Amino acid sequence: MSAVADLTAKGAALAAARAGNFADLPVYDRARECAPREEIRALQLEKLKAQVAWTYERVAWYRERMDALGVAPGDIRTLEDVQKLPFTDKSVLRDTFPYGLFAVPLDEVVELHASSGTTGKPIVVGYNAHDMDVWSDCIARLAQMAGVVPGDRVQMAFGYGMFTGGFGLHYGCQKLGCMMIPAGSGNTERHIAMIGDYGTTVLIATPSYALHLCEVGERLGFDWEASTLRVGLFGGEPCPPGLKAEIEERMHIVCTDNYGLTEVMGPGVSGECLASRDMQHIAEDHFLWEVVDPETGEPVGEGEMGELVLTPLDKQAIPVLRYRTHDLTRVVCEPCACGRTSARMQKVRARCDDMLIIRGTNVFPSQVEDVLSGIQGVTPHYRIVVETVNGLDRMTVHVELKPEAFSDSYQEMEDLRRSIEERLKGVLLVGVRVKLVEPGGIERTTGKAKHVEDLRK
Ligand SMILES: [Zn+2]
Incomplete structure (x- = not known):
């Protein structure tokens, strides 16, 4: 020890x-x-077979989907056979709210948790x-x-x-x-x-x-x-x-x-x-x-x-x-x-659904983060605002400065702002506007930071 x-x-x-x-x-x-x-894979296969059988026997939603696909628990013979099974999306958990996917009687459940949905019912798990x-x-x-x-x-x-x-x-x-x-x-x-x-x-x-x-x-x-x-x-x-x-x-x-x-x-x-x-x-x-x-x-x-x-x-x-x-x-x-x-x-x-399409180009907030992390004088706090101006997408990145980089000189600030714009454009392959924000100017959250505001209709 x-x-x-x-x-x-x-x-x-x-x-x-x-x-x-x-x-x-x-x-x-x-x-x-x-x-x-090999040992891990053998264990995974053994558990996968049991898990599929457990799910098929106890959850009607899966039984119906598997029957429709013509796949039975006995068809899982290798790990690759997992591909025969139906996918599950968040919407399934929402549609079966609250207990539709549960496989055990509720008196066996010792704890419930949920994730807040952005719309409608949350996702509930037991x-x-x-x-x-x-x-x-x-x-x-x-x-x-x-x-x-x-x-x-x-x-x-x-x-x-x-x-x-x-x-x-x-x-x-x-x-x-x-x-x-x-x-x-x-x-x-x-x-x-x-x-x-x-x-x-x-x-x-x-x-x-x-x-x-x-x-x-x-x-x-x-x-x-x-x-x-x-x-x-x-x-x-x-x-x-x-x-x-x-x-x-x-x-x-x-x-x-x-x-x-x-x-x-x-x-x-x-x-x-x-x-x-x-x-x-x-x-x-x-x-x-x-x-x-x-x-x-x-x-x-x-x-x-x-x-x-x-x-x-x-x-x-x-x-x-x-x-x-x-x-x-x-x-x-x-x-x-x-x-x-x-x-x-x-x-x-990055998430598939984080992707922003700006004038036909795919942009991920993580790309913006990577560029900002390589620039001195800039904090990791930022916000991306996307809006439609004269029928075109406009993306503005609000970048927060560290106190030592914040200056009274308009020229210095303007040079820094432009250099960030150039570097972002080089990586994102689409023009963006940068707005510099004073130290502490980007709102902090205790939960997940909200980096993107998409105001486009
Ligand atoms: Zn390691």
Whole structure:
């Protein structure tokens, strides 16, 4: 246990990773996470067969769809046979609201969660005791992957509502052996005081809220370097690499982000290890992944970009088959330097439905983020506004400046503004307007940052 104990020193986990000492870093479930790939695939196949049979027998919606496609549970003989099954889209969960897809009697369900729909009814999911176990296990793994160890004091800045993020990470970190500090969302000054008072070592937050916390702390004179805080576990929204690097430097912590979605479980589908920081290990014994062409639904070539499709392999209360995430990624299966053998997905930076079409050109907000992260004097806060002017699309990027870059000289500001416009145009291949915003001028949120306002009719 000495290696584990040493990791509680600030920066130790990251330093060990940088030095390539992965043997020192703990793995929560080594037998599963580092299993030979043939073993993982054999387990996946065994679980897939059982999951399809479970779903077919208990959920009328799937039974009807599979009958219509002429596919029976017995037709699943290889992992590739998953392609014979129907896709599930968010709309299915909405149309069967609230309990239409449930596969167990409601008195077996121990917890309900929901994700807010932008229109109409929310998406409701349920968990029985088995599902709760699997869920906490997946979270315990990703927390340990990030260098969290038993005994860590974990402060939660996610809300504890119907949203899966708060409770999911709470249970998982508790299972790992951490002390949970359920502060909840909002009240930034109280969060900072609690870090000091309780000796918090791990912060769970969205990356944009972590940066906000960092800035408020700096203004209040809180010494992040001297604080006990060591690790940031981020989720709820994509974390651009520039933003992560900035938070790590200013708060003196190591930050990883993890991925999941309510429809298939919540957080816990995949998490970042300290050896492969642009990728996330998928909990493959619990999720079968596919990457498909978003237009045709056909599989893309190995390692190519496409839409991630997930089939949970261990979900009893509300099983979903081939859930279309609308998240764009690619997956690689080469072994990772951390010793884990599970496949890794590239961090999701874009969703099929995030794509903006500006005068016929496809533009992703993540491209804007990447350009801004390479420009000095610019904060990671921005907003894209799209409108129609004289019948044409006009995209304006509001870019927030750091205090040191903010100047009284009109000429300097105008030069900076134009250079950002040029760089954006070079990447997006379409002209955009840039508006510079004073430091703190872009509204901060405690939840997911809202980056795009599309005012076109
Ligand atoms: Zn790894």
